[in-house]
Amino acid sequence: MTTDPNEGANTLEMMINMGPQHPSTHGVFRMVLHLDGERVVRVEPHIGYLHRGSEKLSEGESYAQVITLFDRLDYVSNFNNELVFCMAAEKLMSIDVPERAQYIRVILCELNRIASHLLYYGTYGLDTGAITPILYSFRERERIQNLFEAVSGARMMHNFIRIGGLKQDVPEDFRERMDRLLPQLRQGIDECDRLLSHSEIFLARTRGIARISAEDAIRWGMTGPALRASGVLEDVRVTEPYQVYDRFDFDIPAGTMGDCWDRYYVPLEEMRQSLRIIQQAMEQMPDGPVMTTMRRIARPPKGEVYVQAENPRGAIGVYLVSDGSEKPYRVKVRPPSFCNLQALPYLMRDAYVADAVVILGSLDIILGEVDR
């Protein structure tokens, strides 16, 4: 006769603190895990360790200075952040941006999307215990950042996109550099894909983990690759095209199961689509000025505007209120990774504690954007 040794024992939930100083929380994010044995009963996310008050700071800075704050929101996709603020200010001032500037913006933003997804690919490999992928992805990312340095003078925090256009035109050897860079990137992305995507160990860690259905993903307010992994074809670049995105032919990659592997693979596929966009933009790019002639100190009329754009992590929105002075009255940001993070307790229910890092990593959060 066998007896259960735990029968009649009064077992309690165990509480485990993960973070804020934990290498797999992608910054300073703290999770309080309540465990029943190996299972996660519930999780309490704690945010705010990286809060810098960017929204409030924006109210004390002129419009040109706010761009530097937006650089530091999602600090791995700086161009995309600069773009969305400039788009909001341009809409408020009803400025038409020259076409060349729009094309250059699109090229730089898509390159930044690839750089950002490469970082996600590398760190997600680390989260699942594979150390090699980050070496491959950073090799490719470095090429993109070298190009950014040649264009804007900075590898990150470019402050290059201005209200009404760009700081300056791209350097003269831009086209040759791009012709060299794009095949390298294409090859690099294929190598990254071959290295990790179909590894049995990686599949065992990610396939079928933390599934979320399309309805639930929408209900939790997810956007970007995390939502598309559930099979929802929603992309601001397609549904509400901004800049010149409506002139390009590209697909929206989507997953089928909405599990961690899909959330990992959709960005990888998106990089290839970004390359397609860049290729077309390079072909179509016209000559001309890159900046509209406007007053040096931007002073939009009274009013309010909401603009959204597709960041690498999802739809970023900026709600900008102007009282007619040279400083914005209110800047509200809808950060995509903050909204994606809301689904974390739902995704973590009944997961194994060993998968906690894998699930958090698959959401691809950037704490600079979550805490602002």
Added chain:
Amino acid sequence: MFGNLKGLLMTFKTTLRKPVTAQYPKERLPIEPRRMGFPMLMWDKNVGEPYCTACMVCIRECPTQCMSANMKDNPLQAEGKSARRKIVESFEINIGRCILCGICVDVCNFDAIEMSYETELSTFVRNGRRMDLRELLERGTGWQEQSGWKPKKERQPAKRGPEAEAKVEEPT
């Protein structure tokens, strides 16, 4: 099993490639002409004085308030050697606060301040990494020679396409 082998084949192929890493302190990556390091002040060789007149535009526009300056009457103007009525007396940049955004360069009307290639912070000083006028000009002059910088007037006009005369959109 097959997926793992595919990945391993990938790593094996990479062993045959040349390394891409630069061994940083010994080996440095080439400097891009547009690289933005810390802002430095420019020296007008023709007259023998700084371009800066301490007009305070950069100081007002700096998002981190990392600069300060004082102005004085230009002694060279009294002698008839210079066209600048005012000249910078003291200028200080707190390099530790500077975020390298380049706004000061954009707003400057006198070509006085430029982003140098200098990005390394550590030295043996105890002033919180503040640079005074002498150091800023010294390093600025060094950068001028290194990069072959010219003031805006002497530069070639930028290439402009047919749409160069875009309509002026004055905000109401």
